[in-house]
Amino acid sequence: xxxxxxxxxxxxxxxxxxxxxxxxxxxxxxxxxxxxxxxxxxxxxxxxxxxxxxxxxxxxxxxxxxxxxxxxxxxxxxxxxxxxxxxxxxxxxxxxxxxxxxxxxxxxxxxxxxxxxxxxxxxxxxxxxxxxxxxxxxxxxxxxxxxxxxxxxxxxxxxxxxxxxxxxxxxxxxxxxxxxxxxxxxxx
Amino acid sequence: xxxxxxxxxxxxxxxxxxxxxxxxxxxxxxxxxxxxxxxxxxxxxxxxxxxxxxxxxxxxxxxxxxxxxxxxxxxxxxxxxxxxxxxxxxxxxxxxxxxxxxxxxxxxxxxxxxxxxxxxxxxxxxxxxxxxxxxxxxxxxxxxxxxxxxxxxxxxxxxxxxxxxxxxxxxxxxxxxxxxxxxxxxxxxxxxxxxxxxxxxxxxxxxxxxxxxxxxxxxxxxxxxxxxxxxxxxxxxx
Numbered sequence: 001x002x003x004x005x006x007x008x009x010x011x012x013x014x015x016x017x018x019x020x021x022x023x024x025x026x027x028x029x030x031x032x033x034x035x036x037x038x039x040x041x042x043x044x045x046x047x048x049x050x051x052x053x054x055x056x057x058x059x060x061x062x063x064x065x066x067x068x069x070x071x072x073x074x075x076x077x078x079x080x081x082x083x084x085x086x087x088x089x090x091x092x093x094x095x096x097x098x099x100x101x102x103x104x105x106x107x108x109x110x111x112x113x114x115x116x117x118x119x120x121x122x123x124x125x126x127x128x129x130x131x132x133x134x135x136x137x138x139x140x141x142x143x144x145x146x147x148x149x150x151x152x153x154x155x156x157x158x159x160x161x162x163x164x165x166x167x168x169x170x171x172x173x174x175x176x177x178x179x180x181x182x183x184x185x186x187x188x
Numbered sequence: 189x190x191x192x193x194x195x196x197x198x199x200x201x202x203x204x205x206x207x208x209x210x211x212x213x214x215x216x217x218x219x220x221x222x223x224x225x226x227x228x229x230x231x232x233x234x235x236x237x238x239x240x241x242x243x244x245x246x247x248x249x250x251x252x253x254x255x256x257x258x259x260x261x262x263x264x265x266x267x268x269x270x271x272x273x274x275x276x277x278x279x280x281x282x283x284x285x286x287x288x289x290x291x292x293x294x295x296x297x298x299x300x301x302x303x304x305x306x307x308x309x310x311x312x313x314x315x316x317x318x319x320x321x322x323x324x325x326x327x328x329x330x331x332x333x334x335x336x337x338x339x340x341x342x343x344x345x346x347x348x349x350x351x352x353x354x355x356x357x358x359x360x361x362x363x364x365x366x367x368x369x370x371x372x373x374x375x376x377x378x379x380x381x382x383x384x385x386x387x388x389x390x391x392x393x394x395x396x397x398x399x400x401x402x403x404x405x406x407x408x409x410x411x412x413x414x415x416x417x418x419x420x421x422x423x424x425x426x
Contacts (some may be wrong), residue, residue: 007333007386009388010303012355012385014361016354016358017356019355023354027283174310177359180356182326183325183326184325184357185324185326185354185357186324
């Protein structure tokens with residue numbers, strides 16, 4: 001079940017950036033850190049690009065349709081997850097707008113960015129938990145060995161969340177790791 | 189590939205002949221350039237097994253062959269020269285030396301040299317002039333691994349390299365370790381509690397329970413066996 005390993009890997013990559021983003025924004029909120037907009041932009045870019053370009057298309061195009069065809073029980077859950085994918089895209093777009101506003105208006109723009117981010121973090125943890133806790137166990141029950149092989153082929157053709165098709169996300173991820181202040185990253 | 193390491197019926201522990209036995213009847217082998225995940229819950233003997241390979245425990249009985257030599261007959265201080273590189277949990281980097289000095293001071297001839305290390309760990313290149321005590325935890329872990337590579341070991345022993353690090357750094361290090369293992373320049377034994385993170389990187393796995401081997405086989409087969417993973421490691425759901 002390479003498919004499940006790939007989903008887990010992508011969730012872990014996203015979760016690690018989300019956790020670091022929560023830390024950085026929390027430090028800004030408490031006055032311990034000055035905003036580094038290059039870092040914030042890189043983080044928002046990562047949590048926008050990787051789900052949209054890497055993670056969700058595989059689920060939406062291959063995993064969800066196959067599971068829907070095999071399990072009537074999964075249908076409502078998949079409806080909910082597909083709606084969350086759409087909401088997630090909208091929310092990261094709003095987050096990017098709020099970040100631009102924050103950069104332009106500095107301190108007065110922080111509250112709106114912070115509020116949107118906290119909302120997005122809660123939303124995203126719930127989404128990841130729903131996939132890990134409900135979708136994957138259901139898929140393990142419902143899909144046959146042949147189904148998994150077909151999915152594994154499709155999922156393996158996709159690039160990993162760190163490198164992207166041409167290494168673009170690797171550079172982005174490394175920049176985030178190097179710029180995020182310790183102990184969450186390697187930055188000063 | 190040729191066999192690099194072979195353990196048969198190894199019993200070892202601490203405190204001399206009257207002391208405690210931690211490892212019981214351990215046996216497995218590793219090929220040159222191979223990779224092995226050493227798994228088990230806390231206190232099951234993983235670190236003791238690495239320490240036994242390095243000669244830091246009381247070896248009671250059994251056979252340990254490394255590069256065709258009887259490893260038990262080699263003094264602990266000579267095992268690094270024989271080709272064993274150990275990255276302990278404590279990291280133990282030299283706080284009063286710069287990053288580059290930490291690396292250069294242990295360098296031995298082989299495929300891993302300063303330039304290649306900096307390609308693998310670009311962060312260390314950026315921090316090359318910083319002292320060891322000026323590094324963050326993640327940077328120290330990178331330096332500890334890089335320093336062991338500069339020894340150009342035949343077998344690298346990594347003891348919980350991800351322990352205590354934030355998820356962002358864990359993801360970065362996992363990727364570096366994956367690349368390192370894939371080079372096949374040396375064999376690697378990787379101790380880790382988070383099986384799901386290292387099984388995809390290794391060819392073989394050994395699971396210890398109360399000092400005994402309960403699984404020795406392909407990492408891929410273990411990764412797919414959720415019930416046994418859950419039973420031995422409590423990682424069935426991830």
